[in-house]
Amino acid sequence: MNRTIVETTRERIKPVNRELMQQAQARLDAKTKPPGALGRLEEFARRMVAISGTGSPDTSKKVIYTFAGDHGVTDEGVALYPKAVTTQMVYNFLAGGAGVNVLARHVGAEVRVVDVGVDNDFGDLAGVIHRKVARGTRNFAKGPAMTREEMLAAITVGIDLAEQCRVEGIALVGTGEMGIGNTTPSSAIIAAISGKAVRDVTHRGTGIDDDALELKIRVIEQGLAINQPDSTNPLDVLAKVGGLEIAAIAGLVLGCAANGIPVVIDGFISTAGALIASELHPNVADYIFAAHRSMEIGHSFMLERIGVEPILDLNLRLGEGTGAALAMSLIEAGVKTLNEMATREQAGVTHE
Ligand SMILES: Cc1cc2ncn([C@H]3O[C@H](COP(=O)(O)O)[C@@H](O)[C@H]3O)c2cc1C
Numbered sequence: 001m002n003r004t005i006v007e008t009t010r011e012r013i014k015p016v017n018r019e020l021m022q023q024a025q026a027r028l029d030a031k032t033k034p035p036g037a038l039g040r041l042e043e044f045a046r047r048m049v050a051i052s053g054t055g056s057p058d059t060s061k062k063v064i065y066t067f068a069g070d071h072g073v074t075d076e077g078v079a080l081y082p083k084a085v086t087t088q089m090v091y092n093f094l095a096g097g098a099g100v101n102v103l104a105r106h107v108g109a110e111v112r113v114v115d116v117g118v119d120n121d122f123g124d125l126a127g128v129i130h131r132k133v134a135r136g137t138r139n140f141a142k143g144p145a146m147t148r149e150e151m152l153a154a155i156t157v158g159i160d161l162a163e164q165c166r167v168e169g170i171a172l173v174g175t176g177e178m179g180i181g182n183t184t185p186s187s188a189i190i191a192a193i194s195g196k197a198v199r200d201v202t203h204r205g206t207g208i209d210d211d212a213l214e215l216k217i218r219v220i221e222q223g224l225a226i227n228q229p230d231s232t233n234p235l236d237v238l239a240k241v242g243g244l245e246i247a248a249i250a251g252l253v254l255g256c257a258a259n260g261i262p263v264v265i266d267g268f269i270s271t272a273g274a275l276i277a278s279e280l281h282p283n284v285a286d287y288i289f290a291a292h293r294s295m296e297i298g299h300s301f302m303l304e305r306i307g308v309e310p311i312l313d314l315n316l317r318l319g320e321g322t323g324a325a326l327a328m329s330l331i332e333a334g335v336k337t338l339n340e341m342a343t344r345e346q347a348g349v350t351h352e
Pocket residue numbers: 078079080081085089177178179180181182183184204205206207317318319320
């Protein structure tokens with residue numbers, strides 16, 4: 001059997017450079033501050049050094065990929081907003097008016113919009129990265145969301161973009177998504193992988209009421225019962241109950257790990273993609289910065305399973321890459337303290 005790009009990418013992932021990490025901490029400890037006094041900013045700085053393999057990482061090039069895709073499972077009434085909003089928001093991203101555009105500008109990051117599965121023909125619309133695999137997934141309450149080929153094609157989109165980031169010298173990559181209904185497959189993924197009750201990992205998405213939440217839980221339970229995803233096979237879970245944009249995020253995270261690029265994952269849906277990547281290789285987590293803890297109740301279980309601690313806790317529940325943008329600024333701040341703070345020796349501060 002031909003080896004897939006997922007397998008060859010997976011095999012390139014190495015542990016991060018622990019020696020460089022220790023050297024970075026020693027440099028931080030020589031700065032004009034008590035040891036450890038910059039708290040998690042020090043963690044961000046030493047991890048950025050270890051991931052990138054450079055002593056003084058340059059964080060000026062920051063890119064957020066916002067992957068858009070539609071979901072057949074919206075036929076079941078699991079989302080508050082109509083599917084058409086996915087397409088409308090793509091135009092909003094291009095016009096620079098969405099939440100992620102504002103927050104990315106705020107931190108000096110570029111937003112790149114990728115159509116991996118929107119149920120709309122954008123033609124050759126400028127400003128979009130056109131990598132459509134299908135016009136949305138199928139309804140996973142009735143059968144698999146994707147074929148194995150579609151799932152692999154969507155992962156490949158993310159892997160290709162990570163390769164391009166290495167060529168471009170992007171210092172920090174962020175993940176984002178837009179896809180009406182996509183909290184439903186995200187809950188299905190964590191339920192399938194962790195074995196937790198669907199009720200314990202399913203929440204209100206854009207703001208559904210109690211009745212719609214009960215329906216959403218039943219739809220996910222039905223989807224898991226019909227598709228029987230193999231909890232030990234993350235790609236099987238992804239194909240059966242995932243989404244095209246979630247697969248692309250899994251590929252981007254995997255590709256960043258393979259290329260030594262730090263990747264900032266956004267909220268619930270992005271973390272579902274990162275979870276798939278993390279289940280594929282134990283060292284993927286070393287390359288991940290978890291931007292924030294989402295309001296979705298299943299998010300903490302995902303973060304715990306990956307083994308990452310969120311940077312922010314701001315009651316965010318938007319997605320798009322909004323939290324990733326904000327967290328990038330703190331990661332960059334940590335790196336700047338390493339690059340720019342004076343040592344005690346340089347400043348003539350004589351305490352030990
Ligand atoms: C105007 C608008 C902008 C958004 N930007 C992100 N999302 C977020 O909400 C959706 C997921 O929630 P659910 O599963 O409940 O549909 C995704 O598109 C996610 O990116 C949005 C949703 C809306 C309505």
